[in-house]
Amino acid sequence: MEVPSAFETIGHIAHLNLREDALPWKHIIGQVLLEKNVKLRTIVNKLGSIDNEYRVFDMEVIAGEEDTVTEVQQQGHRFQLDFRKVYWNSRLEREHTRLVTTFAPGQVILDVMAGIGPFAVPAAARDCTVYANDLNPDSHTFLCKNIQRNRVTERAFAFNMDGAAFIREAAAGRLAPAALPPLGAAKRPVPSTAVQESEPTQRLPFHHVIMNLPASAVEFCSAFRSAFPEELWEAGSLPKVHVYAFAKGVDCEPELTARLEAALGGPLDCPAAFHKVRDVAPNKHMFCISFTPPTVLALGAAEGHARDEAASAKRLKAS
Incomplete structure (x- = not known):
């Protein structure tokens, strides 16, 4: 199978969108990402699609801490967010x-x-x-x-x-x-x-x-x-x-x-x-x-x- 390699980083969170054939190994995949990326503490996988008025999607933590509140920087500004509750790209x-x-x-x-x-x-x-x-x-x-x-x-x-x-x-x-x-x-x-x-x-x-x-x-x-x-x-x-x-x-x-x-x-x-x-x-x-x-x-x-x-x-x- 194709090894998952692409993911989005949001502060200390890595966001994956795993294909169905990779799901049986999701926890192993998440653990490997944690071991190879020292700045990551939480690995989440997307569940379903964005189908609500708040533009958020269901997700599950597959490795690391159950902490989806993080901070990102853009254009020299700091933004705090809860990735589980708000939209961010x-x-x-x-x-x-x-x-x-x-x-x-x-x-x-x-x-x-x-x-x-x-x-x-x-x-x-x-x-x-x-x-x-x-x-x-x-x-x-x-x-x-x-x-x-x-x-x-x-x-x-x-x-x-x-x-x-x-x-x-x-x-x-x-x-x-x-x-x-x-x-x-x-x-x-x-x-x-x-x-x-x-x-x-x-x-x-x-x-x-x-x-x-x-x-x-x-x-x-x-x-x-x-x-x-x-x-x-x-x-x-x-x-x-x-x-x-x-x-x-x-x-x-x-x-x-x-x-x-x-x-x-x-x-x-x-x-x-x-x-x-x-x-x-x-x-x-x-x-x-x-x-x-x-x-x-x-x-x-x-x-x-x-x-x-x-x-x-x-x-x-x-x-």
Whole structure:
């Protein structure tokens, strides 16, 4: 049989995805990895696929310590995480760096599916103001910790909301960051999320939106429909959106454009820019699609905006 040799390293953890014919020897394989890699303390094997809204997968410890809380470094920043409870992919480090370096100091960034902060923390360190959100309560917990560990609390603010609702609240100027909990406080702190009850008086002028949920982020773009009240936004001021997506085949751009325009409810004003992030499998690719929401679809009067928000709230309640 083919000897397993490739694995992902996350701090002191080695992540394997063993084939079925190797499973009878999984504990031996794990023990050999521990003996040959002195910095590793825990060996885990993936069970099943990512099929839940938090982007995490089942795993089993096949050798070493039952400790999945670890620390990684990227771009000079430290990130703590529990690999069993949150999403992390070390192969995306180059993409984290690429996108963040396109942001100008002083810009405002909306990170809709922020995870534990691999985009948010470096962007804040680049003197951007970052509103970072994740639906997974465990991701939010580590996001708060990583904001504090990297000393960017004055420029990065964490939220624990549904992604579509987060986009709409931000566009409507109703996000009000609360204070982060003290470092080392309760294991699961109260979400630092606040939504203003009163009508907004000025827009939150964010310049970029990051949507890193490749399996379904394109469909989340429906949240941009009539999300920007005309009294707060105007043509030419809408943000640039960077949405990640998986695609199959060779000529992926037409398919991805069609999916994006279907979610937005109409054609783009200008062609989207495509950046191939990596090959996930022989016939599966990951792309970053950068575009500006179509003005006629994104801007909406207060009445239409309220109607869309009510429909969104009804959908969230039903789910």
